[in-house]
Amino acid sequence: MSHLQEKHPVLELIDLDVGFPSAQIVKRVNLRIEEGEKVALVGESGCGKSLTAFSILRLLPPGASINGGQVIFDGQDLAAISPYQLRRIRGKGIALILQEPMTSLNPVLPIGQQIAENILQHEDVTRKQAEERTIELLDMVGIVNARGRYGMFPHNFSGGMRQRVMIAMAIACDPQLLIADEPTTALDVTIQAQVMDLLEDLCSKLNMAMLLITHDLGAVAQWADRIAVMYAGRIVEEAPVGTFFSGPRHPYSRGLLNSSIGNGWHYSNRRLTEIVGSVQSAAGETGCSFAPRCPIAMHECRAAPPELGGTNDEWSVACYRDPLAVAAK
Ligand SMILES: Nc1ncnc2c1ncn2[C@@H]1O[C@H](COP(=O)(O)OP(=O)(O)OP(=O)(O)O)[C@@H](O)[C@H]1O
Numbered sequence: 001m002s003h004l005q006e007k008h009p010v011l012e013l014i015d016l017d018v019g020f021p022s023a024q025i026v027k028r029v030n031l032r033i034e035e036g037e038k039v040a041l042v043g044e045s046g047c048g049k050s051l052t053a054f055s056i057l058r059l060l061p062p063g064a065s066i067n068g069g070q071v072i073f074d075g076q077d078l079a080a081i082s083p084y085q086l087r088r089i090r091g092k093g094i095a096l097i098l099q100e101p102m103t104s105l106n107p108v109l110p111i112g113q114q115i116a117e118n119i120l121q122h123e124d125v126t127r128k129q130a131e132e133r134t135i136e137l138l139d140m141v142g143i144v145n146a147r148g149r150y151g152m153f154p155h156n157f158s159g160g161m162r163q164r165v166m167i168a169m170a171i172a173c174d175p176q177l178l179i180a181d182e183p184t185t186a187l188d189v190t191i192q193a194q195v196m197d198l199l200e201d202l203c204s205k206l207n208m209a210m211l212l213i214t215h216d217l218g219a220v221a222q223w224a225d226r227i228a229v230m231y232a233g234r235i236v237e238e239a240p241v242g243t244f245f246s247g248p249r250h251p252y253s254r255g256l257l258n259s260s261i262g263n264g265w266h267y268s269n270r271r272l273t274e275i276v277g278s279v280q281s282a283a284g285e286t287g288c289s290f291a292p293r294c295p296i297a298m299h300e301c302r303a304a305p306p307e308l309g310g311t312n313d314e315w316s317v318a319c320y321r322d323p324l325a326v327a328a329k
Pocket residue numbers: 020021022023025043044045046047048049050051052063
C-alpha cells in the first residue's frame with residue numbers, strides 16, 4: 001500500500017455545485033484534503049474560491065445555495081445535515097479564519113472572554129478551565145503576557161495581533177480543518193510571513209489540515225503541500241506544490257504564474273506577462289471556460305469542457321492540450 005493510500009481524508013468535496021439563481025459559480029468541484037495537509041486554492045478574483053470555502057460550512061451569502069454534490073467531513077455530508085448538527089461542527093471540527101478579524105471578533109467583548117465562551121460552547125469544561133485554556137492558546141499564538149491581555153478589547157491590538165487572537169479562537173477547540181480565506185491580505189508584508197509561519201507551525205503541532213485561499217503564489221510555494229487552481233468555478237489543475245512550480249501544465253496555471261512575481265518559488269520559463277482578457281461569464285458556456293483566453297485553444301476546446309483527469313493520481317489537469325496526456329496517448 002502506498003504512502004498516499006494510508007492517509008485519511010479530512011474533507012472531501014464531491015461534484016460540488018454552488019451558485020445564485022442567476023448564475024452557477026462553482027461547478028462540479030472535487031477536492032480532497034488529507035489529515036494534516038495544507039492545500040492552497042488559487043485563482044483570479046471572482047472565480048469562486050471563497051464561495052467554495054464558505055459552502056463547506058454552509059456560510060453562504062444571501063441568495064447563494066449549494067445546488068449539487070457533497071461535502072464529506074467525518075463521515076457526514078455537511079451539505080445535507082441539520083442546522084443543529086452543523087453548528088456542532090462549526091468552530092469545533094472545522095474553524096474559519098477570515099481576512100479581516102474584526103468581522104469575526106466582537107468589538108465590545110474582551111478577547112479572552114470571547115475565546116473562553118467559544119470553548120464553553122463546544123467543550124464540557126468549567127469556566128475556570130476555559131479561561132486557563134484561553135491563556136495557553138494566546139500564549140501559543142505569540143501574544144506576550146497573555147494573562148495580562150486576557151481582558152483587553154480587539155481595538156487594543158494591532159492588525160497582526162488581532163489576527164493572532166483570531167487564530168487562537170479558531171484553534172481553541174482543536175479543529176481537524178482550518179479554512180483560511182486570505183488570512184494575511186489585510187496585514188503589512190512583514191507581518192504576513194509571521195502569521196503564515198504561525199499557521200504552518202500550528203498545523204504541524206496540532207496535526208491540523210488547512211485549506212488556504214490566497215492570491216499569493218509565493219505563499220503557496222512556501223507554505224502549502226498541494227495546490228488547486230480554479231478558473232471560472234472549476235478546478236483546472238491540482239498537484240503537489242513542488243511538482244506544480246517545476247512546470248504547471250494547464251495554460252491558465254502557466255499564465256497565472258507568469259503574471260505573478262513570487263519570491264519563494266521557481267519556474268524556469270517564467271516571463272512576466274499578463275493573461276489576456278478577463279474571466280468569462282458562465283452564461284452560455286459550452287466548452288472550456290478558458291478557451292477564449294487560451295493561446296493554444298483548438299476546436300475541441302470550444303465544444304465541451306475537459307474533465308479533470310491525470311496521468312497519475314497526484315497531478316490532474318483539465319485540458320485537451322495537456323502536454324503529458326497528449327504524450328501518453
Ligand atoms: N448575487 C449574485 N448573483 C450572481 N453572482 C454573484 C452574486 N454575488 C456574487 N456573485 C458572483 O460570485 C462570484 C463570487 O466569487 P468568490 O467571492 O467566491 O470569488 P473569489 O475567487 O473568492 O474572489 P476574491 O479572490 O476576489 O475573493 C463572483 O464571480 C461574483 O460575481
